[in-house]
Amino acid sequence: MDDLSTIRTEALGAVEQAADLAALDAARVAVLGKKGSVTGLMKTLGTLAPEQRKEFGARVNQLKGEIEAALDARKSTLGNAALAAKLASEKIDVSLPTRPEARGTLHPIGQVMDELGAIFGEMGFTWADGPDIEDDWHNFSALNIPPDHPARQMQDTFYLPPRADGTPMVLRTHTSPVQARTMLNKDVQKMLADGGALRIIVPGRTFRIDNDATHTPMFHQVEGLVIDRTTHMGHLKGCLVDFCRAFFEVDDLPLRFRPSYFPFTEPSAEVDIGCSWKGGELKIGAGDSWLEILGSGMVHPNVIRNCGLDPEVYQGFAFGMGIDRIAMLKYGIPDLRSFFDSDLRWLRHYGFSALEGVGGGAGR
Ligand code: 2NL
Numbered sequence: 001m002d003d004l005s006t007i008r009t010e011a012l013g014a015v016e017q018a019a020d021l022a023a024l025d026a027a028r029v030a031v032l033g034k035k036g037s038v039t040g041l042m043k044t045l046g047t048l049a050p051e052q053r054k055e056f057g058a059r060v061n062q063l064k065g066e067i068e069a070a071l072d073a074r075k076s077t078l079g080n081a082a083l084a085a086k087l088a089s090e091k092i093d094v095s096l097p098t099r100p101e102a103r104g105t106l107h108p109i110g111q112v113m114d115e116l117g118a119i120f121g122e123m124g125f126t127w128a129d130g131p132d133i134e135d136d137w138h139n140f141s142a143l144n145i146p147p148d149h150p151a152r153q154m155q156d157t158f159y160l161p162p163r164a165d166g167t168p169m170v171l172r173t174h175t176s177p178v179q180a181r182t183m184l185n186k187d188v189q190k191m192l193a194d195g196g197a198l199r200i201i202v203p204g205r206t207f208r209i210d211n212d213a214t215h216t217p218m219f220h221q222v223e224g225l226v227i228d229r230t231t232h233m234g235h236l237k238g239c240l241v242d243f244c245r246a247f248f249e250v251d252d253l254p255l256r257f258r259p260s261y262f263p264f265t266e267p268s269a270e271v272d273i274g275c276s277w278k279g280g281e282l283k284i285g286a287g288d289s290w291l292e293i294l295g296s297g298m299v300h301p302n303v304i305r306n307c308g309l310d311p312e313v314y315q316g317f318a319f320g321m322g323i324d325r326i327a328m329l330k331y332g333i334p335d336l337r338s339f340f341d342s343d344l345r346w347l348r349h350y351g352f353s354a355l356e357g358v359g360g361g362a363g364r
Contacts, residue, residue: 007037008063015070021078028071038064105351109220109339111358112327113203116222118358119246120201123239125224128200130178132207133160136168138177143264144302158207158217171207174320176264178202179225183307192314197228203323214336220323227299227309227316233267236296236317244273244293248330250285265297265318284329291329294321 011031018024031038041060045053106114117127140152150156151173158171182188182200192198203222211217226235237257245253254274262268271294276287284291296319301311324336331350333339338346 004041004059004063007031007041008066011037011067012070015067015074018074018078021075021082024071024074024078031067032064038067104354105347106354107339107347108327108331108333108350108352109323111352112323112330113220113222114358115247116201116203116323119243120224123199123242125199125201128178128182128202129204130175130181130202132172132205134170134172134177135163136170138180139170139172139174142180142303142306143176144300144306145263149263156209158209173208174206175202175204175221175223176318176320178204179223179318180303180307182225183227183304183309189308192227192309197226197231198316199226200224216324216336216340218340221320222323223318223320225299225316225318227304227314229314231316233298233317236269236298236319239317240271240294240296240319244271247326248273248284252286253284254286256290260295260297262295262297264300264303266300268295268297270295271319282329282332293326293329294319296320 011027014027014030015024018027030036033039038060041063045057045060048056121127136152140149141147145151157173160169160171162168179200179202182198188198201222201224204220205218206221207218208215209217224239226239241255244255245251256272256274257269258272260268260270270292272290272292273284274286275282275284275289275291277283277289282291296317299316299318304311304314324339327333327339328336333350
């Protein structure tokens with residue numbers, strides 16, 4: 001009997017003092033495990049006389065139940081405490097302000113390219129691109145630029161080492177070789193033969209040996225090309241009027257088409273937009289001055305033929321303009337050279353939020 005009450009005191013004391021779940025489990029094993037104290041008492045039952053066994057057995061069972069209840073209670077107490085400690089240590093302060101994050105901006109050239117893509121996209125043009133390094137056939141010959149033309153001179157064009165077969169290579173001086181490659185494409189030729197129309201814009205980098213206040217050796221151009229069987233000068237005019245008014249966001253913007261000359265178009269026209277100068281500041285819109293912004297014309301039959309199409313069947317118009325220049329005009333950026341200085345203060349001032357976007361269009 002003494003045994004029973006000593007075991008009880010020790011067992012309940014050990015349970016109560018267990019500081020964590022591991023200690024509690026050790027206490028359980030010491031009492032109820034294979035060699036545990038209460039297990040030991042159970043084993044002695046068989047050695048007792050039947051009437052003693054009944055009474056003693058009931059008391060051992062009652063003790064076992066009491067200890068099990070104490071183990072359960074302690075286990076839940078320790079479990080709650082562990083959870084509370086975990087919650088306290090892992091608490092996060094959701095009211096803490098975030099650390100400021102540096103946010104970049106879109107360069108005005110990228111912004112204007114996106115705008116061009118959106119405006120011409122709505123008119124049914126898709127975006128085409130091609131290599132910066134070209135052979136002289138795609139850059140010059142295909143475009144009806146004769147062998148002795150000044151644009152081909154070493155002083156004007158960046159020549160690269162020739163191809164293994166001797167073909168002269170250049171940094172493209174305009175994006176026109178992309179239009180030439182597109183017309184030469186067999187799938188495009190099949191689409192045209194099936195009665196379709198080709199409408200592309202080609203924005204991209206271009207290179208000329210020129211370096212002063214208003215020229216950089218690398219600059220950006222967008223050219224456009226429409227080819228089908230019926231497109232004429234009236235379509236050229238309507239397209240460019242709509243484009244200029246949409247781009248400069250002036251609904252009644254006046255345009256002036258002046259006769260001009262390019263080897264790759266005939267007839268050719270340069271396009272001016274209306275503007276005025278007040279107090280040294282340029283304003284685009286109806287006024288007493290004109291600003292030249294693009295060149296255009298009906299694609300020369302020689303170019304159509306050079307690009308694998310029959311000029312008796314196909315015709316169309318083309319145009320080209322400087323992206324850097326129209327970006328400067330639209331956004332009032334005074335200095336071309338600042339475009340390529342990678343000056344973060346300049347970018348924060350003239351750059352655009354990447355999240356605003358311009359929506360839809362020829363896309364990229
Ligand atoms: C300008 C003038 C122009 C073109 C570019 C072109 C391309 C092909 C065929 C015919 Cl594949 N023409 N491009 C036509 C007229 C003018 O650019 O002042 N650019 C800055």
